[in-house]
Amino acid sequence: MNSTDERIALITGITGQDGSYLAEFLMEKGYFVHGIIRRSSSFNTGRIEHLYSNPATHQQGRMKLHYGDMTDSSSLVKIITKIKPTEIYNLAAQSHVKVSFELSEYTAEVDAVGTLRLLDAIRTCGLEKRVKFYQASTSEMFGKVYETPQKETTPFYPRSPYACAKLYAYWTVINYREAYGIFACNGILFNHESPRRGENFVTRKITRSVAKIHLGLMDCLELGNLDSLRDWGHAKDYIKAMWMMLQLDKPDDFVIATGENHSVREFVEKAFGYVGVAIVWEGCGVEEVGKDKATNVVRVRINPKFFRPTEVEQLLGDSSKARATFGWKPTIGFEVRMSTIDVLLGRWGPYLMDVWISRQDLIKDMMDSDIELMKKNPAA
Ligand code: NDP
Ligand code: GDR
Numbered sequence: 001m002n003s004t005d006e007r008i009a010l011i012t013g014i015t016g017q018d019g020s021y022l023a024e025f026l027m028e029k030g031y032f033v034h035g036i037i038r039r040s041s042s043f044n045t046g047r048i049e050h051l052y053s054n055p056a057t058h059q060q061g062r063m064k065l066h067y068g069d070m071t072d073s074s075s076l077v078k079i080i081t082k083i084k085p086t087e088i089y090n091l092a093a094q095s096h097v098k099v100s101f102e103l104s105e106y107t108a109e110v111d112a113v114g115t116l117r118l119l120d121a122i123r124t125c126g127l128e129k130r131v132k133f134y135q136a137s138t139s140e141m142f143g144k145v146y147e148t149p150q151k152e153t154t155p156f157y158p159r160s161p162y163a164c165a166k167l168y169a170y171w172t173v174i175n176y177r178e179a180y181g182i183f184a185c186n187g188i189l190f191n192h193e194s195p196r197r198g199e200n201f202v203t204r205k206i207t208r209s210v211a212k213i214h215l216g217l218m219d220c221l222e223l224g225n226l227d228s229l230r231d232w233g234h235a236k237d238y239i240k241a242m243w244m245m246l247q248l249d250k251p252d253d254f255v256i257a258t259g260e261n262h263s264v265r266e267f268v269e270k271a272f273g274y275v276g277v278a279i280v281w282e283g284c285g286v287e288e289v290g291k292d293k294a295t296n297v298v299r300v301r302i303n304p305k306f307f308r309p310t311e312v313e314q315l316l317g318d319s320s321k322a323r324a325t326f327g328w329k330p331t332i333g334f335e336v337r338m339s340t341i342d343v344l345l346g347r348w349g350p351y352l353m354d355v356w357i358s359r360q361d362l363i364k365d366m367m368d369s370d371i372e373l374m375k376k377n378p379a380a
Contacts, residue, residue: 036065093166136187145312
């Protein structure tokens, strides 16, 4: 392969959930992968340690990490000048919605202006015609939803500083595409989870807590709004859509979602169900909460401190444009189960087929991983 065929990816946010899966995926495809990491007082490369410390990766120079920050234009320009990427995946963000109410200015700096800085760095380096750019846009931009399901044409109504910042970035991407001809796409991704999900997002908080309660390491789970509905997919499926978008002939914006939603309450029920523990739901009182070992029942308490000043009550995505344009569809479901019609007709075939071809299940994947993690390291 000569240097003009080289595929060089730059991933901002490589240490995050999506960045780590994307780095693996791109390296398997033969890319040279560069990642931007921030300086921190303790190691923040846990999710990519297995890639970074792999001698083969090092010997071939297939993966390199660079210190930089979305708030520091000069670092972005320096990195882009040095590596001349062919694809940039902008995944870096202060990505926690509730935290964005407390760190609103910082969230805008990183998520909104940071995206502008990165797009401007491409221009400063004269790479408008070489680089393809992916922006991690989000279903949070739909916020207080105008229509269900949400698709590319659904109007936006952001409900948090995070969503407002991401909306700024979304429009900046479109503006730079139209103004300067940059191949730039917005992936409007709905929630996607995995065993690598950050510990303070609701799914991972639940699977970690259930694993701990199951192993007797913890005795209560406190949550906020149990009624929110989310369209949850698996991160491994979603990072493929990011790459597929950049392989198109023309840049465009796409919704990526499963087309199925579930409440937080249902997620809790399925996770405890997986370890065979029943739940008693409690309000905000001061009752003793915990697992009754004799009856195998756990109490789950609602704590108002986890509520948000403005909530996104429900999200459900329609990704038919992505399906029609580049054939993306999710392979990992919320759970492997029989359809109602199959239950009524007593048809086990499709269900057994799913199990046989190991259609994975998001909750099972996260639960198995957290049980394993807690067994190895109860203090995790
Ligand atoms: P994570 O929170 O797991 O990862 C965020 C990444 O951004 C981390 O690598 C983090 O570094 C990095 N980062 C944060 N601030 C800065 C900064 N100032 N400069 C440089 N890097 C920074 O997010 P996910 O992997 O879940 O999501 C990836 C992207 O997709 C985010 O932009 C998110 O907003 C967006 N998104 C996510 C969805 C989801 O359901 N997961 C859905 C839709 C959009 P560090 O490790 O040092 O903290
Ligand atoms: P979200 O994810 O806000 O959708 O943003 P999160 O998992 O934080 O919340 C989902 C829903 O669960 C409710 N909830 C709780 N949430 C948290 N974190 N902790 C709790 O204890 C709790 N109890 C109830 C929330 O109120 C909310 O309704 C994620 C992020 O990855 C964003 O970066 C991304 O853009 C969107 O998904 C799509």
